[in-house]
Amino acid sequence: MIVKQLIEKIEGEAELDFTFNKGKVEDVKINFGFYRGIEDILVGKSPRDALVITPRVCGICNHAHLLAAVRALENGYENAGVNVEISNKANDIREFTLACELIQNHMKWFYMTILPQLEKLLGEVSGENHALKASYLSSTITKALAIFAGQWPHSSYAVPGGVTCDPTYVDVMQAENLVDESIRFFEQMVTGLPLEKYLDMDGLSSLHEIGGDFGRVLQLMGMNEMTEIGHSHDRFIVFGTCMFSKPGKSLATTVSNVDVRYVEEAEQNSTMAKAVSYKERLYEVGPLARAMVAKEPIVKSLHKRYKDSLLTRVFARVHEVALLLNYSKKLLKNLTLDEPSCTLSGHLKVLDFEGVGVVEAARGSLIHKTTVKEGLIENYEIIVPTQWNLSNGNDEEQGIAAEAMVGSTTTEEASFIFRAFDVCSVCTTQ
């Protein structure tokens, strides 16, 4: 028996086709019926146009696309022999705005998707308007982002060689104030703990100290055996670098290196989304992957007991917010404003190059690959995190999210497991 389940509350549209056998989910096919053709639109354009076009792939992770595009160009220039050296200031500003984007994304996912769905699934409705909390935090942190980037969504303030903005101390103070307000929100509403105390926790045993909305979710999930469901292949991959994550893959807890050249895309049946694999195997990307590869103590402690269950996955994403808030505060403090904003000429003409840009976006590794010939884009590939998690699998094994849903007894429970992957459909099909 096949049951179709439509997924709302994501960017774009998605549909799950469940096959039930003896009351449990045996197979899941994930379909996206939506396509705009952005990779085709990029062909024939000047490579710098990718800086304004690629953010429009997605309304919630547009910044990640901008940075992936800029890095792809910079990588291409380097491959063509140009010396690209970005100042610490420019790099820190880029990292800061990216951190802000991840924070607002995770918190919106938590308050607008996870918390309400969990309440509904368990019949534990609190009647609170969680969406307002998400809106407040994301307004605050995106204001900090907009101080450096001009606007959110969709700003193209990063250019090859650096950034266009030249902030003053007043701007930095304003941003610091907004980050502090976001931290205050996180402490009061999300965890009920001072941030430093939260970050000191390194083991499973301290989990019960977490209060606030996060504490409530963990408790509800723990009491309802959500540590026993949602397991996938326990294989994680990370291609980007930032303060708390480095590239690598983790097979359960064994970490090894990766090379982005082994990433391959393939067409799939009955969906506009392409599948993606690394050396022909499927991997999970996202905050859990980053934590496993970086060996984040508290996540590893959870994983040791519960493997890559639903609870571990949800925990990792909210935990990342704490790390990001801490990181953004440090970035602002160490910003050296008298360094140059941009070290490459805007008139620089590099006519032939191939470049790859990698960014750790909210949902996982985002890769932009481009080939430029005679000053125009010949080919542009955008490989998004959701493609990794939602690829439909092959003859040997299920896809990552599909595997997590197999064995569920109801479509509601399976959909909730699906949500833990934080799906974005507009990126997946472009």
Added chain:
Amino acid sequence: MNDYSFQFKFTFLRILNSYSVFKKGEVMGIDKQDSVKSLFTAQSAKVDTNRGDAYYEALYTQCRARLDDLKKLAPLNNRMDFKESIEDEGLERRDFLKWASATTAMLMLPASFTPLVAEAAVMMNRVPVIWIELSDCAGNTEALIRSDGPKIDEIILDIISLEFNETLLAASGHQAEKQLEDAVEHFKGKYLLFVEGAVPMGLNGQYGTIGASAETFHDHLQRLAKDAAAIVAVGSCATFGGIPAAAPNPTDAVGVMDVVKGKPIINIPACPANPSNMVGVILHYVLTGGIPELDSLLRPKFAFGYRIHDNCERRAHFDAGEYVEEWGDEGAKNNFCLYKVGCKGPMTFNNCSIIRYNEGVNWPVGVGRGCIGCSEPDFWDKYAYERPMANANIKAPTGGVEKTVDEFGLGLLTAAGVGIAIHAAASAVAGKKDNEGEA
């Protein structure tokens, strides 16, 4: 400001938009050059901001009556009455009134209307809004829940999520579909239909389907538009096709006004559209029961009646001929004009330079990045690159290929900085230029 409709700007816009007026190789005469010069240096407001006391008194009475009627209605679906909560919290009330005052100015109304606007904001929860997404990236929804002002996020989340908005609503799947059906039935003829995203017409509409019956985006839009009071197309994609419609338009995407006929349509373009403008349109509907004054592209004049260039904070630098030449150079550090690194402010109608983004904290030009013209039709092909049009080396609307700005004798730049504007604009409309020296 007076109503200053000068026809040359109209012609200039028609040229840019119609791609057919000038023949290849036609050289611009001196009188046309002068007209282009005046385009770049004159006030260009298309919106009348002072219509006389009698007009505003009549409007006030009309709005007052409308608000009184709305007050008789209970808030839809037992929603909160925000008036009380706003009156309670003193400090927040002051912030709310400051917002109301700024919004009144944005709507081009005199200050006496501020209390009406404040009341109208609270009344927004008497107006049903259904928000659908087609071939989009959800950027406009993301922008909208960005809190336009104090309490406004609560109001927005209240009025919009409870009717239907795919990204925000609590239900999903069949329950969501039922909620939409119920909303349409209940508010037949009365709801504002907000549309985000383009309509893909290629492959029989199969590039975008929704729901278990795989209804195409086109059919979905037509079905919901049928019973709407008015349709508000939000963002560049819904208004003019946007990014999916950029060359080569793989999915044959078009805007809402290309497929929906026989209904009032309001276009709020930009990528993403400014949430203040979205709220402004709803407020206008609450205040007057009608749609605001629109320009020829169906954009509300209160927001799109003047150019970025007219109110830009860097305008003095343009006039003085001070430009950023390279990212990060001395000019960039001193906030010089971004024209030479591709700012399309002079050709773009929108109010970003005044109301900015993210609660007014900043905007692209503010961080040293030029305007890409995102509220204009086909801007992805015409404007969205980091070079002035003269440097674009693209096929200009007139069919010529442009030379660089410098080849036109930049050394002759006068203090007014108009020289560059003449050269660039002239070349943009005149096709290939040989030695039409300015000597």
